[in-house]
Amino acid sequence: MAWQLHYTSARNGPTGRAGFQFVAETPGLPEGVRAGVTPYLAYRPPPGAPLSPDEAELGRFPVSLLYDRVDGRPLLLRCRYLGQDYSGRYGNFFAHAVVAEPGELEGLRPAELWRAPLWTHLPASGTVLDELDDLTPGAALDPEALAAWLASSGPADAHATLGHLVDAVAGVLGRGHGRVVLVADDVELIARWIAVLSYSLPVAAAARLSFVTYSADPDGAAQRLVGTTPDVWEAVRHRTSCALAVDLRAGTPPGGGTSRFARTVAACWRDADLAGLDALAELAVLHGASPAPGGAPDGPAPGGPATGGPAADSPALDVPALEDAAALLALCRGDVPLAPDEERAAARLLARRRGAVPEWVWRGLEPAVPSMGLELTLAVHERAREAAHKSAECVARECARRVSELAASPAGRGAPALDARIRACPEDMRDAFLDGALAGLAAASEAERAAALTPGACDLLYARPEQLRSVPAIAVRVLASVGRRRPDQRLPATTALLALAGDHPHDAPGANTAADATSDAAHARRATGAAPAGGGGGGLDVDAALGEVWKAAPSVAECLALLDAHADAMRDRAVLAALPSRAFARLCGSGGGALADAGALRLAARVRTVLPEGRGAADGAVVQAHADAITADRPEQAAAALAGIAGTPGASPLLVDEAFAAAARRLDRRPPAFRAELLAAAPPGVRALLAGRWTAELPGRVRAGRAPLRGAEIERRNELVEVVLRLRARGVAEPALETWARAAAGRWLASRQLDAHLAGEPRLRAALKDLLAEARGR
Numbered sequence: 001m002a003w004q005l006h007y008t009s010a011r012n013g014p015t016g017r018a019g020f021q022f023v024a025e026t027p028g029l030p031e032g033v034r035a036g037v038t039p040y041l042a043y044r045p046p047p048g049a050p051l052s053p054d055e056a057e058l059g060r061f062p063v064s065l066l067y068d069r070v071d072g073r074p075l076l077l078r079c080r081y082l083g084q085d086y087s088g089r090y091g092n093f094f095a096h097a098v099v100a101e102p103g104e105l106e107g108l109r110p111a112e113l114w115r116a117p118l119w120t121h122l123p124a125s126g127t128v129l130d131e132l133d134d135l136t137p138g139a140a141l142d143p144e145a146l147a148a149w150l151a152s153s154g155p156a157d158a159h160a161t162l163g164h165l166v167d168a169v170a171g172v173l174g175r176g177h178g179r180v181v182l183v184a185d186d187v188e189l190i191a192r193w194i195a196v197l198s199y200s201l202p203v204a205a206a207a208r209l210s211f212v213t214y215s216a217d218p219d220g221a222a223q224r225l226v227g228t229t230p231d232v233w234e235a236v237r238h239r240t241s242c243a244l245a246v247d248l249r250a251g252t253p254p255g256g257g258t259s260r261f262a263r264t265v266a267a268c269w270r271d272a273d274l275a276g277l278d279a280l281a282e283l284a285v286l287h288g289a290s291p292a293p294g295g296a297p298d299g300p301a302p303g304g305p306a307t308g309g310p311a312a313d314s315p316a317l318d319v320p321a322l323e324d325a326a327a328l329l330a331l332c333r334g335d336v337p338l339a340p341d342e343e344r345a346a347a348r349l350l351a352r353r354r355g356a357v358p359e360w361v362w363r364g365l366e367p368a369v370p371s372m373g374l375e376l377t378l379a380v381h382e383r384a385r386e387a388a389h390k391s392a393e394c395v396a397r398e399c400a401r402r403v404s405e406l407a408a409s410p411a412g413r414g415a416p417a418l419d420a421r422i423r424a425c426p427e428d429m430r431d432a433f434l435d436g437a438l439a440g441l442a443a444a445s446e447a448e449r450a451a452a453l454t455p456g457a458c459d460l461l462y463a464r465p466e467q468l469r470s471v472p473a474i475a476v477r478v479l480a481s482v483g484r485r486r487p488d489q490r491l492p493a494t495t496a497l498l499a500l501a502g503d504h505p506h507d508a509p510g511a512n513t514a515a516d517a518t519s520d521a522a523h524a525r526r527a528t529g530a531a532p533a534g535g536g537g538g539g540l541d542v543d544a545a546l547g548e549v550w551k552a553a554p555s556v557a558e559c560l561a562l563l564d565a566h567a568d569a570m571r572d573r574a575v576l577a578a579l580p581s582r583a584f585a586r587l588c589g590s591g592g593g594a595l596a597d598a599g600a601l602r603l604a605a606r607v608r609t610v611l612p613e614g615r616g617a618a619d620g621a622v623v624q625a626h627a628d629a630i631t632a633d634r635p636e637q638a639a640a641a642l643a644g645i646a647g648t649p650g651a652s653p654l655l656v657d658e659a660f661a662a663a664a665r666r667l668d669r670r671p672p673a674f675r676a677e678l679l680a681a682a683p684p685g686v687r688a689l690l691a692g693r694w695t696a697e698l699p700g701r702v703r704a705g706r707a708p709l710r711g712a713e714i715e716r717r718n719e720l721v722e723v724v725l726r727l728r729a730r731g732v733a734e735p736a737l738e739t740w741a742r743a744a745a746g747r748w749l750a751s752r753q754l755d756a757h758l759a760g761e762p763r764l765r766a767a768l769k770d771l772l773a774e775a776r777g778r
Helices: 033-040 143-152 158-175 187-200 203-208 230-239 260-270 274-287 319-333 340-352 359-371 374-386 390-408 418-424 427-443 446-452 455-462 465-469 472-485 487-503 514-518 520-528 542-549 556-565 567-572 579-587 598-610 615-631 635-647 653-667 672-681 684-696 700-704 711-729 735-745 748-757 762-777
Strands: 002-010 019-025 064-070 073-084 090-100 180-183 225-228 244-247
Touching: 002 033, 033 064, 033 073, 033 090, 143 158, 143 187, 143 260, 143 274, 158 180, 158 187, 158 203, 158 244, 158 260, 158 319, 180 187, 180 230, 187 225, 187 260, 230 244, 260 274, 260 319, 274 319, 319 340, 319 359, 340 374, 359 374, 359 390, 374 390, 374 418, 374 427, 390 427, 418 427, 418 455, 427 446, 427 465, 427 472, 455 465, 455 472, 465 472, 465 487, 472 487, 472 542, 487 542, 487 556, 556 567, 556 579, 556 598, 567 598, 579 598, 579 615, 579 653, 598 615, 615 635, 615 653, 635 653, 635 672, 635 684, 653 684, 672 684, 672 711, 684 711, 684 735, 700 711, 711 735, 711 748, 711 762, 735 748, 735 762, 748 762
Parallel strands: 180 225, 180 244
Antiparallel strands: 002 019, 002 090, 064 073, 073 090
């Protein structure tokens, strides 16, 4: 139902007072409605209107029909100027308001109520108004009549003006604020344009389109579509902000683009194609852009069933939905080719709302499959796959052919990204898509491959090993990318690359001679993934791909797994043969602790067995010698192990230095007698290195011979001086170490502390006196 209210200036209204007031209303008016309607009750004549109009002139004053919402209910308000009030003063007007329940406007656009039979021109004689059970529209603004009028009246190009207005109205509805101003000296013209714009939108979008046919204050009007007269507009236009103002006498100036939706709407009106407007509304509903109150879907435009009511307080209009609807309609009709982004948007709409798409849409799309883009083809295929008839099977087969063709084409390798298109492709079409994509990439330029084979795309292709293996040139790139980025896949990627090399024996591995394997240049090349000389014949550079996979140094566990799985390849391919040395180098910096781990020792033994030549075996020997040195029971064993660390030919200098330093630190903890025998048993060069390490490990003040020293520092100095004395007693001298000992023992306090340290060792105390005498003699 709907309630009515009359408002005007009266001498003695229902409350007994004089002035503007509600003079009649429908009983049972919901609470708050009267207060909600009051702010809309205003009418000011245009500035050019007669100040003291007669009856004939009053008929020419613009009538204001307003549509908005009050507390969730649609408000329709018609105001006309009456001239004088009961006292003879000018400025009186009569407002007839109708407040309805939301469902009362179902199937209607509010603009249809212009000149509806429900409106009265003068206040009722009594104070009680009837309920309105039916809001019957007027006959003046039906769509067929408006289409004929638009073609023969208005500005020079009324349909171009319509396109600009449609975009402007959609824009303010999408933003949820702003207004569009229509200027004309004939309010009937404004009402017709408001009706045309209302019919141009889906029902629920039209329900959001609040309007007023005439306002003397367009800048202060709260409605989205505001009509006014030229004299009002001339007075306020310089200080008014609006999305668009159109003088309906002249239309919009030529130039300026419009959206596809606006162009489609204008074309439908030009051709009197009301079914096209219906179709646009139906397709916009698919997007979910124009939900009716309560979540019901929007219905078609004029001429068909519709649901919905005023929705001015509902969420803003989804303008892209209108564009997608127009694009999809163009596809169904085969009107014009679409831009790629428009076709993709239509495809997304079909994929998302497939079950709600009308059957006429699918029938319209099927003939266009041979010229469709990928996403749209996939959407049509999915629909055809679900349909249970023979023609659908033919469509599905044609879609599969088209998908493979598109994936192989240069355009198919462009935007959007390959990984996004693979993910979007239904599982039952993915083989066809990947077959085409892989074939296209195989024929593509290097730049195109690099652009298409993003990490995401490589991950998805990697998950299809059989298809990938059929195109080895792409498989190598994919495996290299996945192995480089995903540590857990380095071994599987290596296995797959070696299998490719076995399928294509022309890809000869690089020479793995001892000289090459031990050279610094070769090691650097393998570490960066560059292909060795002579490798990768026929454009299938497996060695370069392996270098990419193992760009980051491997762990000991990875090397052991590789040796277990691919011992022959480790021997044959320099890039793999270098991995054990890189794994050992990765252990450096740990203080030597990692070199003695069980895994490192196992790798050292395995690499010396499997790869007996080259740097890997030499580095393995260093690792084993380090373990022998730190676990030796006898000094001569430790000396031999240290000599092995320092003297292994072809070993990595960094590893040798780390292993020797770590062993020296561990042996520095042994008793002075063991250490002296170790030095005596070591070759001169090793002895000098070891002595240098021991002095270098001393605290700074001890190393420099400065005093005073703390307890632990005193103990370390005393023990190392004792090592020197024991070594002298054996008739062996280490010059640099003796030089340090003379300086460290030469001070009076140091000599007393050393004498106490050697109590019970007469032979060593005598050697100390000789050392001190040498120090004093200098």
